[in-house]
Amino acid sequence: MALNILLKLEKDLQKFPGIGQRLARKLAIYLLTRDKEENIKFIEDLKEIETKIFRCKECFALIESGKICGFCSNPYRENRILVLQNIEDYLLLSENKIFEGYYHILNGLISPLRGITPDMLSIDKLIDRIEKRKIVEIIFALPGTNDGIITTLYIKNQLKEKFPNLIFSKIAEGIPYGSGISEISIQTILTSLKNRENIQ
Amino acid sequence: MALNILLKLEKDLQKFPGIGQRLARKLAIYLLTRDKEENIKFIEDLKEIETKIFRCKECFALIESGKICGFCSNPYRENRILVLQNIEDYLLLSENKIFEGYYHILNGLISPLRGITPDMLSIDKLIDRIEKRKIVEIIFALPGTNDGIITTLYIKNQLKEKFPNLIFSKIAEGIPYGSGISEISIQTILTSLKNRENIQ
Amino acid sequence: MALNILLKLEKDLQKFPGIGQRLARKLAIYLLTRDKEENIKFIEDLKEIETKIFRCKECFALIESGKICGFCSNPYRENRILVLQNIEDYLLLSENKIFEGYYHILNGLISPLRGITPDMLSIDKLIDRIEKRKIVEIIFALPGTNDGIITTLYIKNQLKEKFPNLIFSKIAEGIPYGSGISEISIQTILTSLKNRENIQ
Amino acid sequence: MALNILLKLEKDLQKFPGIGQRLARKLAIYLLTRDKEENIKFIEDLKEIETKIFRCKECFALIESGKICGFCSNPYRENRILVLQNIEDYLLLSENKIFEGYYHILNGLISPLRGITPDMLSIDKLIDRIEKRKIVEIIFALPGTNDGIITTLYIKNQLKEKFPNLIFSKIAEGIPYGSGISEISIQTILTSLKNRENIQ
Numbered sequence: 039m040a041l042n043i044l045l046k047l048e049k050d051l052q053k054f055p056g057i058g059q060r061l062a063r064k065l066a067i068y069l070l071t072r073d074k075e076e077n078i079k080f081i082e083d084l085k086e087i088e089t090k091i092f093r094c095k096e097c098f099a100l101i102e103s104g105k106i107c108g109f110c111s112n113p114y115r116e117n118r119i120l121v122l123q124n125i126e127d128y129l130l131l132s133e134n135k136i137f138e139g140y141y142h143i144l145n146g147l148i149s150p151l152r153g154i155t156p157d158m159l160s161i162d163k164l165i166d167r168i169e170k171r172k173i174v175e176i177i178f179a180l181p182g183t184n185d186g187i188i189t190t191l192y193i194k195n196q197l198k199e200k201f202p203n204l205i206f207s208k209i210a211e212g213i214p215y216g217s218g219i220s221e222i223s224i225q226t227i228l229t230s231l232k233n234r235e236n237i238q
Numbered sequence: 239m240a241l242n243i244l245l246k247l248e249k250d251l252q253k254f255p256g257i258g259q260r261l262a263r264k265l266a267i268y269l270l271t272r273d274k275e276e277n278i279k280f281i282e283d284l285k286e287i288e289t290k291i292f293r294c295k296e297c298f299a300l301i302e303s304g305k306i307c308g309f310c311s312n313p314y315r316e317n318r319i320l321v322l323q324n325i326e327d328y329l330l331l332s333e334n335k336i337f338e339g340y341y342h343i344l345n346g347l348i349s350p351l352r353g354i355t356p357d358m359l360s361i362d363k364l365i366d367r368i369e370k371r372k373i374v375e376i377i378f379a380l381p382g383t384n385d386g387i388i389t390t391l392y393i394k395n396q397l398k399e400k401f402p403n404l405i406f407s408k409i410a411e412g413i414p415y416g417s418g419i420s421e422i423s424i425q426t427i428l429t430s431l432k433n434r435e436n437i438q
Numbered sequence: 439m440a441l442n443i444l445l446k447l448e449k450d451l452q453k454f455p456g457i458g459q460r461l462a463r464k465l466a467i468y469l470l471t472r473d474k475e476e477n478i479k480f481i482e483d484l485k486e487i488e489t490k491i492f493r494c495k496e497c498f499a500l501i502e503s504g505k506i507c508g509f510c511s512n513p514y515r516e517n518r519i520l521v522l523q524n525i526e527d528y529l530l531l532s533e534n535k536i537f538e539g540y541y542h543i544l545n546g547l548i549s550p551l552r553g554i555t556p557d558m559l560s561i562d563k564l565i566d567r568i569e570k571r572k573i574v575e576i577i578f579a580l581p582g583t584n585d586g587i588i589t590t591l592y593i594k595n596q597l598k599e600k601f602p603n604l605i606f607s608k609i610a611e612g613i614p615y616g617s618g619i620s621e622i623s624i625q626t627i628l629t630s631l632k633n634r635e636n637i638q
Numbered sequence: 639m640a641l642n643i644l645l646k647l648e649k650d651l652q653k654f655p656g657i658g659q660r661l662a663r664k665l666a667i668y669l670l671t672r673d674k675e676e677n678i679k680f681i682e683d684l685k686e687i688e689t690k691i692f693r694c695k696e697c698f699a700l701i702e703s704g705k706i707c708g709f710c711s712n713p714y715r716e717n718r719i720l721v722l723q724n725i726e727d728y729l730l731l732s733e734n735k736i737f738e739g740y741y742h743i744l745n746g747l748i749s750p751l752r753g754i755t756p757d758m759l760s761i762d763k764l765i766d767r768i769e770k771r772k773i774v775e776i777i778f779a780l781p782g783t784n785d786g787i788i789t790t791l792y793i794k795n796q797l798k799e800k801f802p803n804l805i806f807s808k809i810a811e812g813i814p815y816g817s818g819i820s821e822i823s824i825q826t827i828l829t830s831l832k833n834r835e836n837i838q
Contacts, residue, residue, distance in 0.1 A: 041291070041300055041301075042302065043291055044329075046283045046286075047284075050279070050280050053276070054265055054268060055264055055265065056261050056264060057265075061256050063326075063329075064255055064256060065254055065255065065256070065257075067325050067326050068255055069287060070291055070300060071300075071325055074288060077288065079250070080250050080284065083246045083247055083250055084247075084277055084280065084284075085281065087243060087247075087269060087270055087277060088274060091241070091243055091270055100241055100270060100271075101241075102241055102242065120831075122819070125267050125271055126263075127820055129263075129267070130820050130824075131819070134827075136824065136831060137831065177831070179819055179831070181813075181816075181817060181819065182813055182814065182815045182817055183816055183818075194837055207834040207836050207837060208835060208837055209813060209831050209833075209834050210810055210811070210812035210829070210830040210835055211810070211814070211815055211830075211835075212809065212810035212812025212830065212833075213809060213810070213811055213814070214782065214813070214814060214826040215811055215823055215825045215826045215829070216781070216783055216823070217781060217782055217814075218723075218727070218781040218783075219727040219731070219779055219781065220726055220727055220730050222814055223814065223816070224730075224736065226815045227730075227734075227736060227779075227809070229810070229812075229815070230809040230810040230811075230812065231720075231736060231737065231809050233812075233833075233835065234809050234810055235807060235808060235810055236805065236807050237778075237794055237806040320631075322619070323619070326620055327618070327620055330619065330620050330624075330627075331619070334624045334627075336624065336627060336628045336631060337631065377634055378637075379627075379631070381613075381617060381618040381619065382613055382614065382615045382616050383618075405636065406636065406637040407635060407636050407637060408634060408637055409612065409613060409627070409630040409631050409634050410611070410612035410613070410633040410635055411610070411612045411613055411614070411630075411635075412610035412611045412612025412629075412633075413582055413609060413610070413611055413612070413614070414582065414611070414613070414614060414623065415582045415611055415629070416583055417582055418523075419522070419523070419527040419530065419579055420526055420527055420530050422614055423614065423615055423616070424530070424534045425615045426614040426615045427530075427534075427536060427579075427609070428534075428536045429610070429615070430609040430612065431536060431577070431579070431609050433609075433610040433612075433633075434608060434609050435607060435610055436605065436606065436607050437578075437606040437607060438606075441691070441702055442702065443683065443686050443687060443691055443702065444700070446686075447683055447684075447687075450679070450683055453676070454668060455664055455665065455668055456661050456665070457665075461656050463726075463729075464655055464656060465656070465657075467725050467726050468655055469687060470687055470691055470725070471725055474688060476653070477684055477688065480650050480684065483643065483647055483650055484647075484669065484681050484684075486646075487643060487669060487670055487677060488674060488677065490643055491643055500641055500644070500670060500671075501641075502641055502642065502643065525670070525671055526663075526664065526667050529644075529663075529667070
């Protein structure tokens with residue numbers, strides 16, 4: 039007695055990140071059988087996404103009103119830009135207030151294997167912001183994967199031509215706080231040895 | 239820059255079975271940033287639950303139209319009832335067509351620890367069905383946990399008074415197909431030894 | 439500076455069940471660097487295996503002295519034999535005293551895929567014991583895998599010809615104590631429904 | 639029928655790192671039942687540890703002959719010392735040839751909680767080597783845990799008094815190669831941002 043609506047919900051839920059076939063079935067049954075009020079509330083929250091959520095015209099962060107976010111509308115922040123891959127990384131860093139400059143969300147990484155080309159990312163917008171904000175440094179905080187490295191190099195090369203005095207940097211590779219040596223790849227150990235810091 | 243709608247979605251999603259804090263955050267961001275069309279489609283499917291999904295008035299299975307399900311509207315099935323805990327178990331068994339009688343979904347298990355009492359389950363409806371359908375056997379397929387055992391015994395005792403000729407049975411305890419002896423609890427080994435089957 | 443002895447120990451330890459390459463390295467370093475007394479004690483215990491451990495001539499259990507084990511030297515146990523795959527299963531069952539008859543350890547399972555033939559198991563010895571002990575029932579407690587099923591059928595057919603009045607049984611297949619329905623394969627649910635037990 | 643020797647082996651094996659009660663039982667049965675030749679070979683290898691394995695008098699690496707290891711007997715290596723916690727880390731680094739100087743194994747970390755005091759480590763020997771080898775830099779490659787940090791600071795302070803011109807450094811903290819931002823603690827992200835490297 040397979041139900042159409044059960045199959046449709048399972049299909050919807052299997053698109054979600056981290057949800058496989060088994061969990062999708064469990065969640066679909068949960069949605070089908072829980073209190074009506076809970077689903078009404080959930081639908082209301084989903085509807086709000088369309089009406090109340092926008093992307094900042096500068097950095098592509100999520101905002102609930104206006105055209106630019108709180109950071110981008112503040113002219114007194116440091117004139118550096120921290121380049122991030124996605125909203126998830128942005129939320130983690132901005133919530134923890136670890137940076138005094140501006141953020142820029144790329145909305146992905148260049149990936150030859152997955153067919154993601156530079157024009158699919160927010161690189162043009164980044165170029166606009168450098169001039170406008172008199173930016174002196176671009177800091178890349180992209181993942182240390184092949185796609186992350188390719189994206190860092192591509193953007194750096196593009197910008198270097200246009201802004202020869204701009205400083206480019208990337209967050210340090212090394213041993214994460216709390217890790218033992220033998221949990222880390224040899225490549226990272228080698229880098230962390232080469233880039234060792236003096237202790238006073 | 240925490241967003242209200244992000245926090246609301248995270249809260250919604252943390253109620254879902256099998257979704258913890260980290261995954262709820264990831265899913266909330268996914269819902270906030272994916273294509274508008276995907277959310278509209280998902281909202282439509284969620285709305286259908288309220289308008290197109292009902293519970294069978296007899297066995298409590300999910301149905302998409304009418305008042306009783308395909309099994310319960312068929313008078314030619316065997317006059318036995320298989321008692322199940324929830325929709326999930328029902329879907330697994332009914333999809334695999336392993337039973338020729340009627341199903342009955344309790345909507346939970348009696349649980350002194352979690353404060354679930356017999357009146358919160360569909361036991362009254364089960365009693366109605368026995369008379370109406372001339373049922374000869376009640377088969378319990380409840381989990382072999384304390385709550386499952388308590389529920390089996392409670393319902394059996396209730397029914398035995400009313401229907402002294404009714405047969406009561408429960409699915410066999412034993413070693414699951416494919417398991418080795420040392421993966422199974424001593425209690426199950428003891429039962430499976432006591433209930434050993436002859437081989438011809 | 440790879441050490442010969444480190445490599446030799448790693449190779450030894452990788453043969454142990456459940457020990458992979460990484461753990462073998464960790465254990466080898468542990469053995470190389472721990473207190474001398476601990477290794478001397480461990481070597482003594484390993485040496486004892488050769489001088490103090492024998493197999494029972496009847497059931498193949500491990501014994502520390504004599505030729506037959508405590509069970510096999512007791513003529514008053516029930517005249518049934520429980521057939522087991524290996525020492526591990528034997529220890530689990532005999533320590534928990536769940537059976538009043540005699541045990542028989544096959545030392546493996548017939549396995550066409552892995553090239554294990556009936557003559558590699560202790561089947562001849564089992565035949566001897568049936569006559570000698572006036573055994574009335576052979577109970578198979580082998581795993582519910584293909585190899586387990588093949589072994590059960592082969593031995594039953596062999597014995598049936600020689601001892602037409604012998605009863606053959608196997609421990610019940612079913613849902614293990616504590617499991618929910620949806621954790622179990624459909625095949626086991628089907629068997630446990632077919633073999634359901636009456637409740638009084 | 640619990641066997642003394644089985645219990646003794648289980649007790650021996652439970653001391654091994656990464657081996658719990660269940661695996662200890664499995665391994666003990668394996669040792670009790672496998673071919674005699676395999677145990678004889680294993681005992682021979684264990685005996686070799688006592689007769690053929692020594693610690694280098696300088697750096698405490700494992701060696702198979704002589705008094706000092708191949709690195710310490712080579713006067714042409716760089717006059718820097720890489721300080722490591724244990725043999726495991728030493729083997730990983732030395733096998734991968736990522737360092738041109740000398741190694742020094744501390745044989746543990748200072749740990750107030752576990753009662754490990756500086757005199758239990760090979761710090762005195764390290765002091766001797768600095769003078770003798772005309773060492774110019776001490777590089778700490780200890781884990782980034784509290785114990786690792788305490789040990790680094792304690793040794794640095796001890797040595798700084800004795801050798802005011804010695805350079806002290808530690809391997810860089812940061813994001814390991816291949817990791818995404820959201821897999822790393824905020825503390826490490828903060829450090830990796832502060833210590834960001836210029837890209838040319």
